[in-house]
Amino acid sequence: MSSTDLRAEKKTREMKKKGWLKQAEIGTLGRFLCYGFLCSGLMACSPTHGLAPLPPATGFYRLGAGDQIRVLTYNDPQLSNTFTVGDVGTIAFPLIGAVKAAGETSQGLASELSNALSSRGLLHNPSISVEVTQYRPIFILGEVSRPGQYQYLPGMTMQSAVALAGGYTYRAIKDTASAERTEGLKENQQPVTGKIKPDTLLAPGDVVTVYERYF
Incomplete structure (x- = not known):
């Protein structure tokens, strides 16, 4: 084989190698993008997606049924x-x-x-x-072991309320939940619903819902 043929064969091997590397890079990028789109889709479908954080308790407590x-x-x-x-x-x-x-x-x-x-x-x-x-009780619903009504205690958080309800089920979303709040509202005002985290302070009468995760 002549030197010209050897150079041609070497060039061909280099081009094939670059092509394989390019395909591998495209494949890796594609998998990364698909994973990103999947995560974005799941976040968009999250039960608390679009909910604003629950406003903090006012400290201006208004009495309600059960107090x-x-x-x-x-x-x-x-x-x-x-x-x-x-x-x-x-x-x-x-x-x-x-x-x-x-x-x-x-x-x-x-x-x-x-x-x-x-x-x-x-x-x-x-x-x-x-x-x-x-104080009037709070309610813990959804993916907890013992959903129901529990006595409110000052300083209670979402995490401590879930503990009273026996902890999360294996299907639960643990880093966020929703709560409906009437504390601080006048009798004719509508409850406020918002997103809460494990360390969010609860208020008397709150209705907390722990949601199921998708996978």
């Missing part, structure tokens, strides 16, 4: 008692009857009771305080 409160009437201790806000949002207060509590702050309810006792001539310049002794 237990203690009313202290300093002018007349016999009127002091513990009450539970009923399903219709009222408490049954002595001498007055049904008093609307849902949607009121503790201070607001104390003012309402004072005004009612004073305007009816039942007490002169009544001094009343209201404090929450037990």
